[in-house]
Amino acid sequence: SLLGLAGYLSDLAVGNVVGRALIVALPAGHRLAGQQRISIKSLADEDFVMFPRWQGLVLHDLIVRFCLSHGVTPRIAQEASQTHAVLGLVSAGIGIALVPASSARMGLVNVVYRRLRERTPPVQTAVAWRRGDRSPVVAAFLKTVHHGARLMAAAQGEGAKAAGSAATRAPRRRTAAR
Numbered sequence: 001s002l003l004g005l006a007g008y009l010s011d012l013a014v015g016n017v018v019g020r021a022l023i024v025a026l027p028a029g030h031r032l033a034g035q036q037r038i039s040i041k042s043l044a045d046e047d048f049v050m051f052p053r054w055q056g057l058v059l060h061d062l063i064v065r066f067c068l069s070h071g072v073t074p075r076i077a078q079e080a081s082q083t084h085a086v087l088g089l090v091s092a093g094i095g096i097a098l099v100p101a102s103s104a105r106m107g108l109v110n111v112v113y114r115r116l117r118e119r120t121p122p123v124q125t126a127v128a129w130r131r132g133d134r135s136p137v138v139a140a141f142l143k144t145v146h147h148g149a150r151l152m153a154a155a156q157g158e159g160a161k162a163a164g165s166a167a168t169r170a171p172r173r174r175t176a177a178r
Contacts, residue, residue: 013131018149019122020100021115022066025086027093028110039117040070047077047095055081062121063098070118087111102152125149 024043026033032042053060067074077095080086084106086097091110100123104113127145129138 011131012128014126014128017125017127017145018152019124020102022063022098022120022123023101023104023113023115025090025097025099025103026112026114027090027096028112029093030096030112032114033112035114037117038114040067040072043067043096044072046075048074049078049080049086049089049095049097050074050076051086052079052081059100059123062123066098066121084108 024032024038032038050063051060064074078089080089083099083103086099087103087106087108089095090097091108099113101113127142129142
């Protein structure tokens with residue numbers, strides 16, 4: 001039961017690692033492919049390829065809420081559980097997709113990626129660890145995650161922002177008094 005998890009969840013510390021913007025993936029021959037930025041409202045009559053809600057609740061709901069907040073109800077033509085499958089369906093002309101900006105690095109043929117004119121909610125990647133854990137392994141892991149997030153944000157430019165909060169930084173080890 002979910003109530004049984006409450007005790008365990010209070011022992012977790014969670015920090016955002018990186019936030020990526022949503023972008024639109026279009027078939028290369030799409031009527032909007034020539035535009036550099038696309039308004040979400042111009043996608044109102046499009047068929048969408050989406051991640052299934054049962055498998056990607058957070059991303060699915062983030063995309064649907066974003067669309068609905070701009071008066072667009074996504075017409076879901078097909079669902080696929082993996083990003084490369086979603087983009088493959090876009091490439092085949094089944095529909096368009098809203099995907100994290102990092103997806104553009106997959107380099108699928110016949111797919112173009114465009115930024116949206118509207119500010120999109122970030123797709124967050126987070127890390128969780130046991131609160132108060134001073135283990136050197138946890139500290140090294142969090143340091144590696146934080147460093148990787150900075151590298152990813154730099155490589156993706158405007159599409160990603162590394163979290164800079166102390167929440168994702170490695171916990172300090174306690175040292176014995178000398």
